[in-house]
Structures are given as C-alpha cells and as structure tokens.
Amino acid sequence: MRAIIPFAMVCAISTSVAISSQRNILERLEGRDLWKHHPKQAESMELRKLVGNVSRGFMMEPVPWHIWKTTHNGQTRYVVLLGEDLMIIPGGTSATVQLFDQASTIIRSWSFQAGWRNGLTDASLAYSTELDTDLLTIRTAPVINGRDITEEYFAIGGGSLRLVRLEDSKGTAVQNEYVFPNYEIGIVPSAKSVQDWIGLLQSKDKSDVLSALVFLGGQHLDGKDRMMLPEPHESKYAALFQQLLADEGIRDLITQLTKSDNGWIRDAAILASRGPHERPLR
Numbered sequence: 601m602r603a604i605i606p607f608a609m610v611c612a613i614s615t616s617v618a619i620s621s622q623r624n625i626l627e628r629l630e631g632r633d634l635w636k637h638h639p640k641q642a643e644s645m646e647l648r649k650l651v652g653n654v655s656r657g658f659m660m661e662p663v664p665w666h667i668w669k670t671t672h673n674g675q676t677r678y679v680v681l682l683g684e685d686l687m688i689i690p691g692g693t694s695a696t697v698q699l700f701d702q703a704s705t706i707i708r709s710w711s712f713q714a715g716w717r718n719g720l721t722d723a724s725l726a727y728s729t730e731l732d733t734d735l736l737t738i739r740t741a742p743v744i745n746g747r748d749i750t751e752e753y754f755a756i757g758g759g760s761l762r763l764v765r766l767e768d769s770k771g772t773a774v775q776n777e778y779v780f781p782n783y784e785i786g787i788v789p790s791a792k793s794v795q796d797w798i799g800l801l802q803s804k805d806k807s808d809v810l811s812a813l814v815f816l817g818g819q820h821l822d823g824k825d826r827m828m829l830p831e832p833h834e835s836k837y838a839a840l841f842q843q844l845l846a847d848e849g850i851r852d853l854i855t856q857l858t859k860s861d862n863g864w865i866r867d868a869a870i871l872a873s874r875g876p877h878e879r880p881l882r
Contacts, residue, residue, distance in 0.1 A: 624704045625650060626678040630669045633722075635683075650704060655711035657684035657694025658782075662711070668725040670734055672757075676702040679725055679736070679756060686719040689744050692782055693720050697736065697754070697761055710761045712787045714738055717746030725756075730862065731764070731806050733757035749774060752785060755807035763787055764810035765864055773867035775879055776818035778835035788815055788837065794847050801853040809857070810868055816844060816854065817871030819879040845876060 625646045629639055639647065647664050654661050662682035670677050678700040686693050693714040699707045714720060718740040728735040736754040751767040763786030766774050777783035789811050791797050800812035820841040822833040835841070844850050857869035871879075 626667055626680070626700060626704055627669070630667045630678070633666060634664050651680060651682065651696075651698060652706075654682060654696045654698075654709070657711075657713070658692040659687045660684055662694055662696045665720075666723050666725075670725070670727075672727075672734075677707075678702075678704070679734070681723055681725075681736070681738075683714070683720050683723075683738075686717070686743060690717055692716040693718060693740070695720075695738060697756065699756070699759070699761075708759055708761070710787060712763075713782070713784055714752065715740050715746070715749060715785055716782050717743050718749055719743050728755075730864075731755055731810075733805075733807055735764075736761075747774075747777075747783075749785070754786065755810070757807070760807075761787065762789070762807045762811035763814050764807055765814065765868065773864070773871060775871050776814055777881060778818050778820050778837055778841075779822045779833070779881075781836070784835075786814075792840075794844060794850065797844055798847075798849055798853065801850065801857070806862060806865060809865055813854070813857065813865065813868035813872050816841070816850075817868055817874070817879075819881060821876050821879075842876065 625643060629643065629647065651664060662684040664680065665683040666681040668679045670679065680698040680700065682696040682698070684694040694712065695714045696709060696711045698709045701707055720738065721741050722739040724737050725734055727733070733755045734757055736756055738752040738754070740749055740752065742748055748768040749766055750769045752763070753765040755762045755764050763776070766776060766785060768774050776785055789800060791800055791812070797812055800808045803809055815837070820835040820838045854869050854872045857865055858873055860866045860869065
C-alpha cells in the first residue's frame with residue numbers, strides 16, 4: 601500500500617529546501633569548526649570559490665577553518681578564518697582572515713604568520729566590551745622547542761585587523777619577535793611616520809593603542825653575539841623601530857601608558873618601556 605504524504609507536508613518540505621538553498625554558503629557553515637566537522641564536497645568547493653586564492657604560508661595556502669557571523673548597529677558581517685597548521689618540524693603556521701558583507705562580497709583580507717614550531721589548536725570570535733570591538737582569538741601550542749605562546753588576540757572592526765596581544769600558557773603578555781622573520785606573528789600597523797605612531801598611541805580606540813605597543817614592545821635588535829649565525833641580526837623594521845624609540849614624545853606616551861587603567865595596555869606599555877637591547881628571546 602502506497603504511503604500518502606499530505607499536500608501540506610510536501611509544501612513544507614519544498615519550502616524548507618528552497619530556503620536552505622537560498623542561504624549563502626557562509627550562513628550555512630557559520631559556527632562550525634570545518635577541520636573537525638568537514639563540509640560536503642559541494643560545500644567545500646563553493647566555499648573555496650568564494651574565498652579565492654590566498655597568500656601561501658610556510659608550506660601551503662591556508663584553508664577554511666572557522667566562519668563567524670556578527671551584527672553591530674544593524675550591519676551584518678561574516679568573518680572567515682583560514683589556517684595552515686604545522687606540517688613539518690622545524691616549520692611554522694599561518695592564517696588568513698577575510699571579512700565579508702551580508703551579500704558575501706569580500707571587504708578586506710589579511711594574511712600573516714601564526715607561529716614558528718607552534719601548532720594551531722582552536723579559534724574563537726567574541727565581542728569585547730573592554731575594547732568595544734570583536735576579538736579574534738587564535739590558540740596555539742608549542743611543539744619541540746616552540747615558544748610558549750598559547751593565545752593570539754586580534755581586534756577586528758571598522759574594516760581593520762590589529763594584533764593586540766600575545767599570551768603564554770600562564771596568561772602573561774609576551775613580546776613579538778621581529779629579528780628572525782619566521783618568528784614574527786601577526787601584522788604590523790601601517791603607520792609610517794613618527795606622527796602616525798603618536799596618533800596610534802593617543803587614539804581613543806584601545807585596539808590602535810595596543811597594536812602600536814605590541815610592535816614597540818617587540819624584539820627588533822639581536823643583542824647577543826651571534827656572529828657565527830647568518831644574517832639578519834636585526835628586523836626589517838629596525839630603522840623605524842629605532843627612530844620611534846628615539847622620539848621623546850613616544851617615550852613619554854609609553855611611560856604614561858604603563859599606568860593605564862586597562863590591564864592589557866599597561867602590560868604592553870611595560871614591555872615597550874624596556875631598552876632596545878633588554879628584550880631577550882624567550
């Protein structure tokens with residue numbers, strides 16, 4: 601005997617399928633860890649077509665990992681995180697962050713290194729009331745002599761992505777490493793002149809302040825005797841770094857920020873207040 605499906609149920613099923621097909625690929629995969637819960641082949645192809653070609657990391661292009669949806673002031677955005685996990689040792693990891701509008705049109709894309717001898721373990725996106733912006737957290741784990749870095753924090757908002765903090769397994773702020781290019785994590789502010797950097801340090805946007813302090817608190821000059829090792833002995837930003845720390849106005853601002861009410865700004869300013877050669881590799 602043939603089962604009879606009520607017409608109303610048929611309409612409901614058809615409507616559900618139609619609505620699902622109309623949802624864009626970002627909406628359909630939002631909130632899923634794509635490395636643990638693999639999408640269907642057709643969905644993977646659709647997503648890869650949308651994100652397009654991205655910059656190669658250490659060994660390969662980062663691949664889709666997480667998708668988040670945010671809505672602020674009535675404006676919907678999708679944040680797509682792509683990652684390249686640790687392939688060999690020694691080796692590194694990399695990531696790409698892409699920002700899309702509600703119509704799945706890409707707004708901005710950023711590619712950067714995520715750690716040397718550090719594997720990618722997890723990631724999340726949440727709104728930070730303290731910074732008044734979305735905060736992307738990439739979690740990593742050191743592997744065979746890798747640095748103790750377990751959290752990397754990036755502020756994303758206003759069409760900008762800024763590295764605002766690196767933490768070790770104890771939750772302590774640690775310096776970024778710029779001398780050896782493969783050790784560098786994240787992105788550097790695009791500011792070029794002393795006045796541009798003063799503007800960041802004086803900004804009302806705490807993410808701007810933190811992004812400047814992370815750079816100013818990093819290791820740029822190799823203070824140890826490494827003459828037996830190949831170059832470089834200083835970072836590609838060393839000239840800019842020395843120019844900035846030589847400016848009295850910037851030094852005064854760093855000193856003031858070591859007394860900030862914001863713990864992250866205070867921690868970052870303390871790291872930046874050290875002398876250029878007082879920054880050992882941890």
